[in-house]
Amino acid sequence: MLAAVAAAGVIGTLAACGGSAGGGGDDELTVWMLTLEGAQKEAMDTLVSDFEAANEGVTVNIEERSTDAHKDALRQVAGTDAGPDIYWYWEGPGLGGELVEAGLSKDLTAEYEQYGWADRFGEATLSNITRYGGYHGVPFTQQAEAIYYNKELFAQAGITAEPTTYEEFEAAAAKLAAAGITPITFGGTVNWHVMRLLDSLIETNCGSDTFDQLVTTETSWDTPCVDESFTQLKTWGDEYFNDGFQGVADAEAQQLFYTGDAAMAYEGTWFDSLTVDNGMDPANIGVFKFPTGTERLYGFGEGFYINAASDKPEDAAKFLDFVTSTEEQNKVVGAFSPISVNTEVPTATGNPLHELWPPLYDAASGFYLNNDQNLTLDQTTEYWRVMNSVLTGGLAPADAGAEFQAFVDSNA
């Protein structure tokens, strides 16, 4: 008898709670994104309120997470009904491609047809959308990463020109260090931050072709140019990084750049608005391409994907058409990246830093991706472990390539 009472109680009460779950009302679109702040927050709010005004009855609910929490959450919901209607993600095979493969992304071939999106975006931008077969995702930004530097601090250290070779780059760091200035700031707890330097060192030492073969594991990592890269990485970590970089996250590391405590930061186009939001004078900031000696720029695309499990794909497509439209992009270009993915939209003005980018884009023959977008998940985890082991002295730089290759081989 008791059991019956208790069981009825449990089921009754709990069932009542079960009903309250789920993605909200019938006409609510849930969108998962990274944390938005300052200009980016305002831009997104503008897009959402414009869309809601133009589409009576449809509401858009943006949920924000930090970078790694966002990745974890999406990996968890891949192949379930628990995900959002739309998710924002990086387009490279190691990240976006992985979720496409997991069946999370809806093939948008019909929508591209219906809205004529293929004409809206440039060819380079679309290549990351079409590379998985069909159309996956709608491009939102094409981000490039380069070295941001504090002009005052460079002058203080006696650096007169932007470095154009790797040797000059390292010499500049040495001058800064000698002048008592932290040359470059990284946050080590999020592994992908320091990774930017390592990726670029590999592109520098190995060249573009070998880089591409390495990341697809067509060639062995146990090779001198990789060893050289890890050796240089170790030097940077020991001599030129902010003290205690292994214990801070990216946001705390960026803080050092904002406050003028570090001279350089390896960031991307999104950083234009962040520096201004955090009170820096853009006239005091310069940007130069990491001097790899190759033609390629470091960067990646980011897009919005429609969840294959969404029960509102029409509304979702309507939203994505809206936010990438010429009219709306004109309003928000610059907040996320100075160059819109919509080819009709001119380069952003308003932030002097935006003007520094088009020459870099124009001079580049293409992009090399961040390696967490190139490698598979378990490879990325190991890549980061090897990288951090070298930085913390647990692994000799000369053994790093071999160590990573051993992992690749044993998990092939």
Next chain:
Amino acid sequence: MSGATILANPSASGGQVAAVPAPPANRPRRDYVGIGLWISLAISALIWALPFVFMFLTSVKTNADVNTAPTWHLPSVWQWVNYADAVETGDLWVTGANSLVVAIIKVPIGLLLAAAAAYALARLRFRFSKLVLAVLVAGSMVPIQVGLGPLFTTMLSLDLLDTKLGLMLPYLAFGVPYQIFMLYGFFRAIPDELEESARLDGASTFRIFWQICLPLAKPALAALFILDFVATWNEYAIAATLLQSQDNWTVPLAVLSFSGQRATEYGPLNAFIIMSAVPVLIVYLLFQRYFVAGAFSGAVKG
């Protein structure tokens, strides 16, 4: 305070036991040992309290204050607005309400189920009841994380992912066995005569459970209520695995998210941390009497 006399023992204050000659017993004296003990306790307590002090001071500072002066300096401006900021950006009302709903429904149900099962095991001693108890308890001691991956797929196939019900079911499964273990001891200690005389008066098994055993276990139930409330409020691993949408988040998820996303907003971050712990602090302070007396006396009896 039966053991009070022994506890003036110098062994409590460190390793110098052998070096301190014990004063002759039975002679009135100033309790120097006691005073020394009190001072070392006070110092330890101060050290223990420091993190709270730092956290509070930071929570009312601007970032400029944090960056320029040591943590223990008083703020130049008392930035109480940090608390309002934290409530707003951290969605504290929503996550707090979620945690509260889960705890308020789950904890009493769990205690009832545990009491019923413990009663069956302790008083209706059927064959293998010991074995059942052992299996139940063994499972409860295994790290939760072992089953997180499959738990996720289980909830997925039951379509209970990202729901409060889907969270409460594993909470019950992981919480109840431990409570059975504790209550089992209490029910076993009830004299058989009490039950037999009730039975002679014609009381049913259910009445014996409901009107005799449960009331006797009140102190234990009160203590378990606190323990379980605190554990439920604080649970992170299962919630992080099963809850996806922010509308359903519980407080620990919000704390982690806040400290990840807004790591450099030092003031609001610390304000958020303080506020996230207020409910468990209240529960603890209200019930601490039961807690010390009831919860553990059952656990540590021989």
Next chain:
Amino acid sequence: MTAVHHPPAQQAPPRRRSDRRLLQALPYLLPAVVLYLGFLVYPMVDAVRLSFFEWTGFRNDEPVFVGLDNYVRTFTNDPVFYRALTNSVIWVVLSLLIPMLLGLLLALALNRRMVGRNLFRSVFYIPAVFASITVAAMWRWIYNPNVGSLNQLLEAVGLASLQQEWLGNPQIALYSVFVASVWQGVGFSLVLFLAGLQQVPAELVDAARVDGANRWQVFKAVTVPALRPTTAVVTILTIINSLKVYDLVVGMTGGGPAQSTQVLALWSYQQSITNHDFGQGGAVATVLLVVSLCLVVPYLVRTLKAEEH
């Protein structure tokens, strides 16, 4: 686990009566047992099952049976696994040494009338009611290399040379996390030992004092034996809690830097859910499960046996 003076055990009842008792007991037992089997035992068994398969965890992917491959890979080819295993063992050993001993000392000190006793007890205990995630966030802040209080304190007292990257240095990061766990965990063993001290028979203490025993002798001859059951409980719970450590590591380092603070529970989760390798994750989980059961089962058998007499 039950009172010393419980009623004498009944004679083993005849079988038929016992069957009737089982029927009687079932309604009381079933709800708890069903929940337990469905949401605790089943996921754990499933983790063991998955350790013999290769599976990404995605719905559109079918698990493939691979026999013992995952174990072979975990034991021979997983550079993180041994780090995690070692760290878990270190954690267990340190937890048995430090917070347990501190808890005992504090309990002995607090088990007497004194001014501020309740305040002291609360100060030591309150960290234990905080969520580990919250404690992690607090201590990450204390350890912050730029504006953290610990480095500031060291500088203020002239010990700047001891300043560290508390969470950034792989040599010490695990111990930094452990300090936070001591801060949080002492209250737990303190309360258990305090409860245990209430069971020390006052008559015995008085008798020993009358016989001229000094405090140390009384402690050794009366208190220590009386605390033995408490110590057993605290020991087993400390070990179990050490194997479960997860939230603190997630909140403070996420297992880094360079996996130097990785522990078994977290590595199992990351292999399954972050790396999408439920087979490897299952293998690590199985190792953890076996270790836990090896510790728990003998303890339970002993406790329940002791209750028989």
